[in-house]
Amino acid sequence: MKKLDIVLPPESVTNEAIAQRLYQAVTSGLESGHVKRKKLVWLELNGCSGNIISLLNGFQPDFEYAITQMVDIVYSNSMMVEDGEKAINRLFELAEGDEDFILGIEGAVALKNEGMYHLVGNRNGQPVTGLQAAKMLGEKASSVIAIGACAVDGGPSAARPNLSQSVGLQTVLDNREIIKLPGCPVHPDWFLGTLAHLLLYGQPELDQQQRPKMFYSDLLHDRCPRRPYFDKGVFSETLGEPYCLFKLGCRGPVTRIDCPTRQWNGHVNWPIGASTCIGCAQSGFPDRMAPFISYNTTRE
Amino acid sequence: MANHYTIDSEISAAFSEIQYLIQIIYSTGNPYARNLALNQLCNQTTHLKFLVQFLQTERNTALQQQAKPNATHPFQQTQTHTIPVQAGVEKNQIVPTQASRLPQPKNSPQQLYQSPRLLDQPAEAPYHSTEVLYQSTHIPYQSSRGLYQTPQTQFSSASNQSRQPYQIQEPSQSAQINQSAQPPFQPSRLLYPDVQRQRQIQSPTPAGNPNGQTFTREQLTQFTGMNGMPAYVAVNGVVYDVTNNAAWSLATHFGLKAGNDLTGEFASCHAGQNWILAQLKPVGRLV
Ligand code: SF4
Ligand code: SF4
Numbered sequence: 001m002k003k004l005d006i007v008l009p010p011e012s013v014t015n016e017a018i019a020q021r022l023y024q025a026v027t028s029g030l031e032s033g034h035v036k037r038k039k040l041v042w043l044e045l046n047g048c049s050g051n052i053i054s055l056l057n058g059f060q061p062d063f064e065y066a067i068t069q070m071v072d073i074v075y076s077n078s079m080m081v082e083d084g085e086k087a088i089n090r091l092f093e094l095a096e097g098d099e100d101f102i103l104g105i106e107g108a109v110a111l112k113n114e115g116m117y118h119l120v121g122n123r124n125g126q127p128v129t130g131l132q133a134a135k136m137l138g139e140k141a142s143s144v145i146a147i148g149a150c151a152v153d154g155g156p157s158a159a160r161p162n163l164s165q166s167v168g169l170q171t172v173l174d175n176r177e178i179i180k181l182p183g184c185p186v187h188p189d190w191f192l193g194t195l196a197h198l199l200l201y202g203q204p205e206l207d208q209q210q211r212p213k214m215f216y217s218d219l220l221h222d223r224c225p226r227r228p229y230f231d232k233g234v235f236s237e238t239l240g241e242p243y244c245l246f247k248l249g250c251r252g253p254v255t256r257i258d259c260p261t262r263q264w265n266g267h268v269n270w271p272i273g274a275s276t277c278i279g280c281a282q283s284g285f286p287d288r289m290a291p292f293i294s295y296n297t298t299r300e
Numbered sequence: 301m302a303n304h305y306t307i308d309s310e311i312s313a314a315f316s317e318i319q320y321l322i323q324i325i326y327s328t329g330n331p332y333a334r335n336l337a338l339n340q341l342c343n344q345t346t347h348l349k350f351l352v353q354f355l356q357t358e359r360n361t362a363l364q365q366q367a368k369p370n371a372t373h374p375f376q377q378t379q380t381h382t383i384p385v386q387a388g389v390e391k392n393q394i395v396p397t398q399a400s401r402l403p404q405p406k407n408s409p410q411q412l413y414q415s416p417r418l419l420d421q422p423a424e425a426p427y428h429s430t431e432v433l434y435q436s437t438h439i440p441y442q443s444s445r446g447l448y449q450t451p452q453t454q455f456s457s458a459s460n461q462s463r464q465p466y467q468i469q470e471p472s473q474s475a476q477i478n479q480s481a482q483p484p485f486q487p488s489r490l491l492y493p494d495v496q497r498q499r500q501i502q503s504p505t506p507a508g509n510p511n512g513q514t515f516t517r518e519q520l521t522q523f524t525g526m527n528g529m530p531a532y533v534a535v536n537g538v539v540y541d542v543t544n545n546a547a548w549s550l551a552t553h554f555g556l557k558a559g560n561d562l563t564g565e566f567a568s569c570h571a572g573q574n575w576i577l578a579q580l581k582p583v584g585r586l587v
Contacts, residue, residue, distance in 0.1 A: 205330055213330060221546060222320070228313070230546070246549055253546035254554070288555035296527050297550055298543055 047107030058188035103141035108157035108166035117164035184280035251279030525551025531558035540580035
């Protein structure tokens with residue numbers, strides 16, 4: 001393990017090489033009993049399930065590795081075999097028993113009518129609300145990860161006019177430390193990396209907004225390949241052009257995230273490869289990041 | 301001689317990258333981030349060393365060329381030389397020890413400058429030919445309203461001198477520009493003459509506030525940053541220009557719109573951060 005803490009130049013720092021080193025660390029940790037496979041509960045609340053879809057795109061480690069080697073998924077309404085009351089009972093077992101588990105929540109918590117705007121199931125003929133599930137499990141879990149914009153601060157679910165009165169997870173779990181992973185959706189690496197860090201080394205270092213610094217510390221604008229054009233004042237007039245997208249509405253200058261160096265879809269491209277950044281990984285998305293595109297901004 | 305400027309800009313990019321990495325090393329307590337930065341630092345210095353070596357080789361070749369007056373300059377000969385780094389590797393057998401093997405930062409200008417769309421432009425291409433892009437980096441471009449005034453350029457190129465210069469500067473500034481050796485060429489991408497003309501007609505600045513000194517709230521609402529109007533916001537009675545402020549894309553900032561008095565909003569989000577105001581360009585007072 002100690003050997004890993006120092007990566008001296010010119011050792012390779014590609015995503016693949018880092019993944020390989022971490023993989024070796026985990027394997028030897030599992031063998032020596034130093035690392036334990038924990039249980040993971042993935043709860044989907046008010047949202048579009050986009051984060052779990054995005055997770056399927058995970059790559060080194062991939063999704064299969066995550067659920068077979070890293071964690072034991074004990075509850076996920078998209079993936080578990082049980083359904084109906086059986087599934088809900090599993091949730092209550094976790095909330096009432098003393099199993100140790102990590103809780104990942106995607107989606108916002110709908111508050112309207114005591115949570116009746118978002119139900120996760122029925123138990124003994126009574127509806128179980130997302131609000132109830134979030135509180136119940138949130139108090140019990142060893143760590144809570146808010147996955148995606150909705151879970152972090154309401155995101156698109158809480159966008160105007162917010163009919164369901166959706167809020168972020170922190171509002172209903174106000175005393176708990178929550179690891180926040182904003183993004184719409186979350187990049188599989190942001191979630192799997194945070195999870196791996198939790199398993200291997202405990203809680204990752206967080207910033208003031210409780211986001212892991214390892215992913216959310218660089219300003220996107222500082223690492224953007226179009227930055228030389230911004231500095232020279234050369235701006236694209238339409239989306240197809242290769243110059244800086246500032247005058248079209250790029251939110252890179254207010255967004256802290258590693259998209260430019262990490263990239264999406266198996267690390268091959270990212271939004272600014274073709275269009276503007278809409279600031280999905282920044283708090284206040286989407287209302288406070290709007291408008292996304294405009295062609296009549298003043299240029300000079 | 302586009303290659304020369306490409307290398308120049310690569311060198312300055314490498315320097316800023318190194319400064320950036322040093323900042324990271326100073327500011328992070330995270331050993332992993334530090335190791336990564338260190339590693340990148342190593343890559344960058346190797347890259348820099350390579351570029352310097354390359355420049356030296358080029359100079360030596362140029363000296364040899366002077367000795368043989370009939371020969372053409374090696375970097376003006378063929379298209380293969382438009383990508384200086386690769387051409388250099390083949391031609392002069394300078395092998396970068398690590399740079400080619402290790403990942404380079406994604407924002408390395410090299411990638412942009414190598415894009416065929418830029419480099420394969422014919423020499424007469426209006427303004428984004430490499431020649432024009434790299435020729436005039438030393439002459440400061442004066443933006444009348446920009447926050448980021450640092451590395452902007454004033455474009456002037458032999459192939460473009462015939463063009464009629466457009467002025468975005470305020471009269472006093474343009475006079476100053478005209479004193480410079482070459483007539484300023486300012487491409488339409490930067491200047492938008494139509495927008496400028498439109499603004500002179502629409503803008504209340506020349507008529508109502510000849511020196512942009514005072515604004516009523518009603519006048520301020522017209523400076524929305526759209527359709528040719530600059531983007532102004534007021535904080536604590538001072539009106540600032542945020543038209544080219546990076547954090548004000550589309551003249552909006554976290555849901556706030558230009559053309560408003562944002563004193564309360566500024567105080568609630570940036571209490572004690574008056575350095576932000578110090579970076580903005582004041583244009584007048586709110587009355
Ligand atoms: S495209 Fe966006 S992030 Fe990139 S330099 Fe321009 S404003 Fe910054
Ligand atoms: S580039 Fe911007 S909008 Fe796109 S994923 Fe990254 S943070 Fe979100």
